[in-house]
Amino acid sequence: VGVQGLRHDLCLMDAPTIYMNRYVCFDYASSVLQSPKKQENILLRLRCLFVLMTSNEIIAQLRLYTILYISFCLPMRWLAAKTQELREWGWGTISNGDAIDTLREKMMGIVDDPTKVLDEGFMMNMFSKYIDALPPLQEYWDHLFKKKQMRLIGAESGATVLQFAQLRKQLFHPSDVTNAATDERLVELAKVAAQENS
Amino acid sequence: VTLLKINHFSAKINSLKERLLQLQQVVLRDYPQLHESIPSTDGINIKKLGQHGLIMTNSCNAAQKARRLLQHKIGGTVFELDCHHHLRNVWIQGMEKLISVYLQVVVSDSLENIAPELRVTCIFLAIARAWDIFLASTETMGALRGVVEGEKARISTISCCGCARFEA
Numbered sequence: 001v002g003v004q005g006l007r008h009d010l011c012l013m014d015a016p017t018i019y020m021n022r023y024v025c026f027d028y029a030s031s032v033l034q035s036p037k038k039q040e041n042i043l044l045r046l047r048c049l050f051v052l053m054t055s056n057e058i059i060a061q062l063r064l065y066t067i068l069y070i071s072f073c074l075p076m077r078w079l080a081a082k083t084q085e086l087r088e089w090g091w092g093t094i095s096n097g098d099a100i101d102t103l104r105e106k107m108m109g110i111v112d113d114p115t116k117v118l119d120e121g122f123m124m125n126m127f128s129k130y131i132d133a134l135p136p137l138q139e140y141w142d143h144l145f146k147k148k149q150m151r152l153i154g155a156e157s158g159a160t161v162l163q164f165a166q167l168r169k170q171l172f173h174p175s176d177v178t179n180a181a182t183d184e185r186l187v188e189l190a191k192v193a194a195q196e197n198s
Numbered sequence: 199v200t201l202l203k204i205n206h207f208s209a210k211i212n213s214l215k216e217r218l219l220q221l222q223q224v225v226l227r228d229y230p231q232l233h234e235s236i237p238s239t240d241g242i243n244i245k246k247l248g249q250h251g252l253i254m255t256n257s258c259n260a261a262q263k264a265r266r267l268l269q270h271k272i273g274g275t276v277f278e279l280d281c282h283h284h285l286r287n288v289w290i291q292g293m294e295k296l297i298s299v300y301l302q303v304v305v306s307d308s309l310e311n312i313a314p315e316l317r318v319t320c321i322f323l324a325i326a327r328a329w330d331i332f333l334a335s336t337e338t339m340g341a342l343r344g345v346v347e348g349e350k351a352r353i354s355t356i357s358c359c360g361c362a363r364f365e366a
Contacts, residue, residue, distance in 0.1 A: 008291035014326040025332070045328060048316045052325055057301050061322060064297070073286065080282035093252060096282040103289075192300050196293045 012073045015065035016167055019179075022053045059178060060185035064117070064193060067171050070164065071123040072103055078140055079130065089134050102127065110194035117190035118183060120172035204267045208244055215242040248274020256284035294322055 029046045052058050079099055083091065106126045109116055116122045131137050145168065149160040174180040218239050226233045247253070253268055255261035257280045269276045301320035302309070312318045319325070 008287040008294065011294050011322050011326060012290060014329070015322075018326070018329055044316060045332060048318050049328055049332060051312060051316060051318050052328075055305070057305055057320070058325065061297060061301060061320075065322070068290075068293075073290070076286050077283065080286065083282075093254070093279055094277075100282070100285060189297055189300070192297055193293045196289065196296050 009069075009073055009077070012065045012069035015062045015069060018053070019059075019062040019066050020167060020170065026050070026053065056178075056182055057185055060182035060189055063171060063179065063182055063186050064189045066167065067117060067123055068193070070168060070171070071126050072106075074144070075099075075127040075130065075137065075141070076103070078137060079127075082136065086134060086136065089136075091134060099127065099130065102129070107194040107196075110190055114187045114191040114194070117187060118172065120168070123172075124168070204264055204271060207268060208271070211242060211244050215239045218242065244272055245274070247276055248272045250275050250277070252277040252279055254279045254281050256281050257288060298322055 029050055032042065032046055033050070076099055079091075079096060083093055083096060086092075103126070106122075109122070127137075131141050144164050146162070146165070148162065148164055150163050151160050170176065170179060218237070222233065222236045222239070225236055251272070251274075253265050253276055255265045265278055269278060298321045305320060309318060309320075317324075
């Protein structure tokens, strides 16, 4: 986050981490806040984070950024970064402009009907035409949601999870009551976000 | 400044040409049998970009001006393009600002009831920074591991960015 300048997508990159890990951090924060030994600056920061992370509006914001991160930021970043390797499939530097047009078109769709942001099919297939046309992108997409795994912290058995698949599930079909309660605010924020691009 | 950047670009290409020339001289002196394998410097010329080359910059005014000047200097057919990493980030920046302002208005009443010394804000960049500082502490990391282990790891972590310091 310390890196600024042109890397504004760091905001979107940060959101999934906070969205998924906030409960673990709550537990730690509450234990620190109850501890008799407290440093004033840490206490203030924790109280600030505590207020923020229990706010429906902030959770809705996190959920929106996370949805945008996996639905549009990841494929667009991949396309921009891998352009030089996609000549074989007829993809070149100029083709990236089409991705921008597609994004705009989808955002206009969200402005017309903001509830689409909750539609997994719509959001995750924003760039499906490129995923179908470019086998390396298809491979990356499959890797991300079907193969990419990480080991659970603290799991002695070495159990792993498909972290992006789990994240996707928590975004579009949240099992957590607090996350699910942000639907209304999320739709409202999605319209505001989409208006910026449409 | 823009003109300086353009001249710097040409100078950079010329300096590469000069380096190759020096390499040729060294190889000719020390390894004459390999001299033929060093490419000729004649092929290094900025004018080659005029044969359907492409100049890609970010979309700020200064960069666009530099791009136009460079295009003029090269001549021929040169395409111009905005950097797509930059375009993506420009939209994200605009969106983030817009949402922060929007939320600031929506929760303004609640914010008034929160002690100002807590510095609670809706600006996401500030939230992310506070979160990053929180996770960056070694003490926090050790403690978080303890918390997770105690709770049988009911939550997994996402390792998609630098913020996920406690990834496996």
